[in-house]
Amino acid sequence: xxxxxxxxxxxxxxxxxxxxxxxxxxxxxxxxxxxxxxxxxxxxxxxxxxxxxxxxxxxxxxxxxxxxxxxxxxxxxxxxxxxxxxxxxxxxxxxxxxxxxxxxxxxxxxxxxxxxxxxxxxxxxxxxxxxxxxxxxxxxxxxxxxxxxxxxxxxxxxxxxxxxxxxxxxxxxxxxxxxxxxxxxxxxxxxxxxxxxxxxxxxxxxxxxxxxxxxxxxxxxxxxxxxxxxxxxxxxxxxxxxxxxxxxxxxxxxxxxxxxxxxxxxxxxxxxxxxxxxxxxxxxxxxxxxxxxxxxxxxxxxxxxxxxxxxxxxxxxxxxxxxxxxxxxxxxxxxxxxxxxxxxxxxxxxxxxxxxxxxxxxxxxxxxxxxxxxxxxxxxxxxxxxxxxxxxxxxxxxxxxxxxxxxxxxxxxxxxxxxxxxxxxxxxxxxxxxxxxxxxxxxxxxxxxxxxxxxxxxxxxxxxxxxxxxxxxxxxxxxxxxxxxxxxxxxxxxxxxxxxxxxxxxxxxxxxxxxxxxxxxxxxxxxxxxxxxxxxxxxxxx
Numbered sequence: 001x002x003x004x005x006x007x008x009x010x011x012x013x014x015x016x017x018x019x020x021x022x023x024x025x026x027x028x029x030x031x032x033x034x035x036x037x038x039x040x041x042x043x044x045x046x047x048x049x050x051x052x053x054x055x056x057x058x059x060x061x062x063x064x065x066x067x068x069x070x071x072x073x074x075x076x077x078x079x080x081x082x083x084x085x086x087x088x089x090x091x092x093x094x095x096x097x098x099x100x101x102x103x104x105x106x107x108x109x110x111x112x113x114x115x116x117x118x119x120x121x122x123x124x125x126x127x128x129x130x131x132x133x134x135x136x137x138x139x140x141x142x143x144x145x146x147x148x149x150x151x152x153x154x155x156x157x158x159x160x161x162x163x164x165x166x167x168x169x170x171x172x173x174x175x176x177x178x179x180x181x182x183x184x185x186x187x188x189x190x191x192x193x194x195x196x197x198x199x200x201x202x203x204x205x206x207x208x209x210x211x212x213x214x215x216x217x218x219x220x221x222x223x224x225x226x227x228x229x230x231x232x233x234x235x236x237x238x239x240x241x242x243x244x245x246x247x248x249x250x251x252x253x254x255x256x257x258x259x260x261x262x263x264x265x266x267x268x269x270x271x272x273x274x275x276x277x278x279x280x281x282x283x284x285x286x287x288x289x290x291x292x293x294x295x296x297x298x299x300x301x302x303x304x305x306x307x308x309x310x311x312x313x314x315x316x317x318x319x320x321x322x323x324x325x326x327x328x329x330x331x332x333x334x335x336x337x338x339x340x341x342x343x344x345x346x347x348x349x350x351x352x353x354x355x356x357x358x359x360x361x362x363x364x365x366x367x368x369x370x371x372x373x374x375x376x377x378x379x380x381x382x383x384x385x386x387x388x389x390x391x392x393x394x395x396x397x398x399x400x401x402x403x404x405x406x407x408x409x410x411x412x413x414x415x416x417x418x419x420x421x422x423x424x425x426x427x428x429x430x431x432x433x434x435x436x437x438x439x440x441x442x443x444x445x446x447x448x449x450x451x452x453x454x455x456x457x458x459x460x461x462x463x464x465x466x467x468x469x470x471x472x473x474x475x476x477x478x479x480x481x482x483x484x485x486x487x488x489x490x491x492x493x494x495x496x497x498x499x500x501x502x503x504x505x506x507x508x509x510x511x512x513x514x515x516x517x518x519x520x521x522x523x524x525x526x527x528x529x530x531x532x533x534x535x536x537x538x539x540x541x542x
Contacts (some may be wrong), residue, residue, distance in 0.1 A: 055140055183269065208480055215307060219418050232512075374445070374447075377466055379441055380431070381437055386474070
């Protein structure tokens with residue numbers, strides 16, 4: 001289950017009366033992180049007549065730090081607690097109070113919130129000490145009838161209440177620029193995409209969802225905890241690892257527009273974090289690109305171990321690291337800095353306060369362009385041998401230089417695979433290639449608005465040729481569904497690997513009449529369908 005930080009008198013605040021449709025654009029991000037998390041207990045709260053409460057330790061009002069967060073002591077309430085601290089009638093009327101206070105604490109970690117029972121007014125108990133929840137349940141129901149008990153048991157049976165997470169719920173259609181702004185206001189970090197208008201709960205998370213924070217914190221599919229989805233039988237389903245778990249697995253990598261209409265997703269969040277940022281660039285020439293690419297290849301394995309993630313090319317780099325100090329970050333990228341400055345370029349290594357600060361300064365000016373006819377291609381590049389073996393490194397550099405020399409196409413390198421993330425095998429349905437790769441190399445080819453049919457075929461051929469080189473380099477790897485060549489051969493294996501047969505079985509289970517179909521999605525019915533008549537007839541046998 002997900003955590004609730006609610007006011008005791010009104011555990012879920014006014015949000016439920018204000019927003020009746022949490023998946024609509026106006027209702028997806030309430031005004032506080034606490035009320036957003038209250039959504040998950042809202043039904044139970046209403047069922048028990050509002051008698052679902054959040055509990056804190058009995059003496060919490062005396063402390064200035066409660067559960068790791070600053071808190072303003074309440075002198076009046078603290079005085080009442082001191083007065084009744086050793087009185088049985090007082091303790092018996094407070095949910096969080098036990099006859100023997102050690103059972104309120106987590107004895108094994110010494111996390112507690114106790115007064116001096118010999119002298120409850122002794123200020124040394126709370127001065128310079130923190131108050132922790134300990135063994136006290138964070139929520140309780142003031143039971144007035146058997147219906148309350150039944151409601152609580154039904155809730156536990158349906159949702160499982162034995163796990164809590166810091167999380168955010170995001171409605172379909174809400175772009176990351178809004179999510180990031182909301183996260184900044186609430187001192188949290190949402191791991192997400194590298195563009196303002198990516199819809200956080202849409203194809204990004206359902207197909208994988210890479211981020212430059214993914215090396216440490218995982219892909220979007222690793223961080224999603226729950227979906228709300230309307231399946232093709234007209235049923236609104238809550239989908240998580242306890243309910244409809246097979247569909248949850250499918251939605252963690254099987255891509256969008258396939259299994260139903262997702263209305264919202266719930267994702268893990270991290271505390272607000274500062275970032276060390278390296279921004280390096282120089283003017284690219286025929287003579288300096290290879291040297292820079294060699295430096296990237298030779299340093300990226302070390303950078304992966306240090307927690308760096310970012311976007312790189314033959315003459316630029318914008319990388320971030322939440323783990324290193326500024327001094328460590330400067331030392332880590334010094335070879336790249338030296339190379340760029342030798343080319344009369346620029347290099348900045350700095351400390352920024354938050355993801356939103358970084359996003360506003362760097363991403364909005366560097367993100368992918370829109371409104372341009374663009375053909376994408378990409379491949380995931382395995383760590384071994386391309387970053388661990390000299391021959392593998394040379395082959396990778398040769399490929400990227402060949403792209404530049406043959407077609408004047410720059411490789412777009414994303415160090416955004418879950419390199420350090422502690423993945424639990426089999427919990428997502430993306431291609432397993434994500435788990436043993438260090439880079440994704442992407443590229444694009446733009447078409448003019450008035451391109452002739454002949455020109456369009458020629459440009460698709462360039463994309464096909466380059467992706468063919470990539471497959472020859474790393475034949476056992478795969479590609480990211482969202483950023484792949486639209487004419488990728490053997491797409492089932494490329495996008496999903498060994499997971500495809502199980503995904504197809506689930507597609508047939510939840511959409512037996514094939515009401516949803518999209519290009520190269522799970523269960524795709526092929527290019528002959530009339531809805532694809534506007535696609536070019538390009539052979540994938542290359």
